Amino acid sequence: MDIIEKTINDEKIAIINHKGSLNDMETLMSQLSSWVEEKELTTEGDVFAIFYNNPRRVDENAVVYDLGIPINKEEAKDLIDEGNIRIVDILEHKVLSGIHEGPLSTIQESYNKMAEYSIENKYDIIGSPKEVYIIKYFEVEDENDIMTEIQLPVIKM
16 A cells, blocks of 8 residues: 555535444435535546544444545535535645545555555644545445545654
């Protein structure tokens, strides 16, 4: 796994806050995608989740995460929150980024490598991890084809 520092520019995102099972994610993605289509918005990136607790260490129905997608700022400038979908601005920030290839059941190994990298290279992780779903589990026949970018918000020490 190659790990790089990169800057995430200001973004406007449509987001759903959720507490429940990771199994709810596909339904939430569908809901978010339908809303984006209905509003005729241009997306500016892949669907992602920001985790506020570790899904591998809490009860299956107690995972706290936001599911979101970047949307075009101009098209979304007059949008307001609607139902469980919120419109949020994310400010520019630095992240350590690494691509996890394969099943999500092995993603903790990639998180561990990134945490080690951050320590060795004097980064302080300052926020919740973000998983960007480049190739989603329900889009492939072989789970080894899944591709997830892990982003850890950081500052250099």
